[in-house]
Amino acid sequence: MSATQAGRTLEIAGWGHAVRQQADVLRPEQQGRLAEALRGPGIARGLGRAYGDAALSQGRVWQTTRLSRMLSLSEAGLLTAEAGVSLGDIVRTFLPRGWTLPVTPGTQWVTLGGAVAADVHGKNHHAAGTFGQHVKELVLLTADGQLRRISPEGQKELFWATVGGMGLTGVIVEVTVQLVPAETGYLSVDYVRSGGLEETLEWFSGHDRQYPYTVAWIDGLKEGQGLGRAVLMGGRVTASRELTAGEPRYPMPRGAVRVPFDFPKGSLSLPVGRAFNAAYYGMHRPRQNAREPWWKFFYPLDVAEDWYRLYGRTGFAQYQGVYPPEVGLGEIRAILRRIHAARHPNFLGVLKRMGPASPGMLSFPREGLTLALDLPVQGEGTLRLFQDLYAMTADYGGRVYLAKDAFLTPSMFRRMYPGWEAFLAVKAKVDPQGMFRSLLSERVGLGEVR
Amino acid sequence: MPPGRIAILGATSTVGRAIAAEYARGGRDLLLCGRSLGEVERVAQDLSLRYGVAAEACLLDPDLPDYPQVLWRLEGGRPLGGVVWAIGTMSAAAGGGGPDEIRETTWVNFGAAVAAIEGVLPAVDPKGFIVLLSSVAGERGRRKNYVYGAAKAALTTYGQGLNHRLAGRGPRVTVVQLGVVDSQMTWGMSGGPAGADPERVARAIVQAVRAGKGRVHVPAVWGPIMLLLRLVPESVFNRLQV
Numbered sequence: 001m002s003a004t005q006a007g008r009t010l011e012i013a014g015w016g017h018a019v020r021q022q023a024d025v026l027r028p029e030q031q032g033r034l035a036e037a038l039r040g041p042g043i044a045r046g047l048g049r050a051y052g053d054a055a056l057s058q059g060r061v062w063q064t065t066r067l068s069r070m071l072s073l074s075e076a077g078l079l080t081a082e083a084g085v086s087l088g089d090i091v092r093t094f095l096p097r098g099w100t101l102p103v104t105p106g107t108q109w110v111t112l113g114g115a116v117a118a119d120v121h122g123k124n125h126h127a128a129g130t131f132g133q134h135v136k137e138l139v140l141l142t143a144d145g146q147l148r149r150i151s152p153e154g155q156k157e158l159f160w161a162t163v164g165g166m167g168l169t170g171v172i173v174e175v176t177v178q179l180v181p182a183e184t185g186y187l188s189v190d191y192v193r194s195g196g197l198e199e200t201l202e203w204f205s206g207h208d209r210q211y212p213y214t215v216a217w218i219d220g221l222k223e224g225q226g227l228g229r230a231v232l233m234g235g236r237v238t239a240s241r242e243l244t245a246g247e248p249r250y251p252m253p254r255g256a257v258r259v260p261f262d263f264p265k266g267s268l269s270l271p272v273g274r275a276f277n278a279a280y281y282g283m284h285r286p287r288q289n290a291r292e293p294w295w296k297f298f299y300p301l302d303v304a305e306d307w308y309r310l311y312g313r314t315g316f317a318q319y320q321g322v323y324p325p326e327v328g329l330g331e332i333r334a335i336l337r338r339i340h341a342a343r344h345p346n347f348l349g350v351l352k353r354m355g356p357a358s359p360g361m362l363s364f365p366r367e368g369l370t371l372a373l374d375l376p377v378q379g380e381g382t383l384r385l386f387q388d389l390y391a392m393t394a395d396y397g398g399r400v401y402l403a404k405d406a407f408l409t410p411s412m413f414r415r416m417y418p419g420w421e422a423f424l425a426v427k428a429k430v431d432p433q434g435m436f437r438s439l440l441s442e443r444v445g446l447g448e449v450r
Numbered sequence: 451m452p453p454g455r456i457a458i459l460g461a462t463s464t465v466g467r468a469i470a471a472e473y474a475r476g477g478r479d480l481l482l483c484g485r486s487l488g489e490v491e492r493v494a495q496d497l498s499l500r501y502g503v504a505a506e507a508c509l510l511d512p513d514l515p516d517y518p519q520v521l522w523r524l525e526g527g528r529p530l531g532g533v534v535w536a537i538g539t540m541s542a543a544a545g546g547g548g549p550d551e552i553r554e555t556t557w558v559n560f561g562a563a564v565a566a567i568e569g570v571l572p573a574v575d576p577k578g579f580i581v582l583l584s585s586v587a588g589e590r591g592r593r594k595n596y597v598y599g600a601a602k603a604a605l606t607t608y609g610q611g612l613n614h615r616l617a618g619r620g621p622r623v624t625v626v627q628l629g630v631v632d633s634q635m636t637w638g639m640s641g642g643p644a645g646a647d648p649e650r651v652a653r654a655i656v657q658a659v660r661a662g663k664g665r666v667h668v669p670a671v672w673g674p675i676m677l678l679l680r681l682v683p684e685s686v687f688n689r690l691q692v
Contacts, residue, residue: 006638029634030462030489066464066634069496082492093500 007037012045012061014052017308017315018377019406021056021439027063031082031173035145037062040435044171046111047086050118051318052406053439054166062171064113073099077179078136083113083172088302090179091294096250100182100294102134106350108299113172118403119164119363123213123235123298126355130365131177132163133358139174143435147173152359161426164360166402168427168436168446185250186238187213187297191287197228197333204353204369207234213297217284219277220349220373221270223340227333230351231284235297242291253295262309268316268376273345301348311376317406319389320364320372322354323398327368331396335371335389342385346373361419361426364401372404383407390416402440410445420446451660452575454531457481457521459510459566462489464633465583466536468652474501476656478531481524483510522573529575532621532659535563535582540598540635552597559601564608571620578621579659582609586627586667589676592692606665613664625665626655629672 007024023042028034042060055061064084070093071080077099079090088108091100105120114120119132128134137151140162148170150159162169190211194200200216208214211234218230240249301307308315323331332351339346350372357366375382386407393400399416400408414420424446434447441447456473460466461482470480474497482497484490487509494505508524521530539558541551567580574580587595588602609625616623630636632645646669658666667673682690 008637008639027634027637029464029467030486031492032486032489069492070499071492071495073499 007060012048012056013315014054014056014406015049015308016051016317016377016406017311017313018317019053019056019315019439021053021058023057023061024059025061025063027066029066031067034062034064034067034171034173035141035147038141038143038145038171038435040143040433041437043436043438043441044083044113044117044167046084046114047109049107049110049114050440051316051404053443054118054403054405055114056439057437058439059437064111064171067173068111071174073179077181078176079179080137080174080176081112083111083116083175085112086110087112087115088299092252094179095182095185095294098181098183098250099179101131102178102180103128103131104298105131106299107302108295109302112175112177113167116163116172116175117165117167118401119358119360119365120403121354121365123215123233123352125365126208126214126353127212129355130164130358130360130363132360132363134178135163135175136178137174137176138162138172140170141173142170143431143433157422157426158430160359161361161423164358164363165423166362166440166446167438168423168441169430170436182237182250183240184238184243185248185252185294186243187235187292187294188238188242189233189235189287189290189292189297191284191290192232192234193281193284193286194228194230194232196226197336198329200228200230200232200351201329201332201369203232204351207232208353210234212236214352216351217280218349218351218371219281220336220339220346221274221277227336229281231281233297235292238291251293253293263312268311268345268347270343270345273347276347277349314377316374316376317382317386318372318374318401318404319386320370320401320404321389321393321398322364322366322370322401323368323393323396324366325368327396327398331392332369332371335392338388338392339373339375339385342381344375344378344381344385346375349373361423362402362417364399364403366399368398372401402444405440408444410443413444413446451579452529452531452577454529454575454578455479455481455504455506455525456532456534457483457530457570458534458536459483460535460537460583461493461507462486463536463538464635464648465628465631465651465655466534467493468648469534469536469581469655470497470505471500471649472652472656474498474503474505477501477503479503480505481508481521481530482506483508483521485509485511519569521570525573530570530573530578531575532579532581533567533570533574535567535580537562538583538585538602538635540595545593545595545597547597555597556601556604559598560604560608563605567608567612574621576620580612580621580623581655581659582606582623582625584609584625584627586629586672586676589627590679590687610665622659622662622664624655624659624663626658627665627667627672627676629667629669629675 007026013020026037043057045055067084213235216230462484490507494507585602587599613623
């Protein structure tokens, strides 16, 4: 009821915790209050799962997590909700009614607004595209204080600048997304082990049509013969007739484990990485039709909240690149070898073949292979490694994922994202003063509007 | 518990919304009231969508004396199962200020509550309940927020008196002495203790109401803290940075 709302000065970080920034953080609980709090410059922030600096700002940060009211679900499964609602909240609420998300990233702790701003993808990208491609309408609060209703039909340009636009066109306030029917809350998964990169890539080219969900966990540290060995997973939603009598059709998880403190520096060193990766590979014996509840298949890391703490105070960064379809064995091998040459530990490598690109001007996914590797930040060496990986990626005609990135430079960004000019043209119209900016936008040169 | 709807006065406040959600989770129909109808409607839509209960939004302005009658009309004469007062304000001038600020702080936190509860009382099922959200700030005045604290102390005393008056003959009254909650009100205040999670706070309040408690500290840890703080002699207290 007080006239003006106060922000809180907080040090906030990206999920990798390698980049930290003090900001004036506002967390409005009413839509009307958000508009009042808009005086920028600043950037919207959801649950803070962007790995680098996409949701950090030197000015204001509008945290949307309490703008989390679900507004309607049509009979056809069209959900309208405020942008601060988390994807996990949606699954828990609607899966028991037979509806689920069309696309989900590897964590459920992402807000709807974040999912749209990063135009996230999931294990079904080859079949279903990005999250943004299932969004029917957005309400966007723009720099002039207006709430604009935008859709792929109306204000098409602003829509596709906002989907994948990293929050730089305004604050996403409401999202209308098409949910999809879910016959059960289980997935039937085939696990296959590949002995090396060639086998891994072959599996993707052969099996993508067979499974709606595919992903490979790749041992990023294995050198020599077994380089690129992986555990390949192909999944489909389990049919209800496959359940045994009395089994809950839509199971729900219990609480998560917490990582209570930052692990000491060097916990995730090269030998630890090798042991971890070997253990993971050994654990996943080939199996057919293994049944997994939804959270184990889609969100394996959510089991441990705050898992970034395993990387200690200095944090970690992720390299995620996507390369055109003609890029294959040789190039992926070269990237892995570059990391090996740096003697740099890495964990949780993920490889997947993506389907056609999203119309989002700054959306990451495009047809071809994508490779993601988590790398603990170890000073200069890590930065040099990233710059080399960027150069290789750009040479292959690929790009890196802005929601994961922490170190990309303006020239590299422009090479990787030819849509940047179209994007800036839209931004110049809706945000001429450059009210919406993040450390990311300033770093890659999207901050200054011409 | 009687079957009538539960009215939440202040349904867009952090704790008000959380209490509403807790009752909705338990399958109770709701009458949600607040100053901004659009925002209250969003909360109502949210709770009916999530929990399948009927939730109606109604405009409430604590400055207008006739809204108890509005509630009556909305209920069509059917008694309310319970009423929760979840409105409060703490301005920067909570420890003083000019006449307007003092009037707003004391009126919204105390006078408006009394006017509302006295007004809606006849509409509440005699086997129902009344919840007043008060504050630990009312248990010992301190320099940062003593005007706010004084109003909350008055609210606590009012609740005790009402409980006495209604004992055995009317709805049960629960005065909740809230500690620091992670809310809209406390967000802008830097340096204080980390606030409690509103969902947990709401769960504890609903439990206390079900147990028929007249007065409860939420989170419970504030009971012993305030006991100690009340025992500190003035000569020592005045030197404390609290």
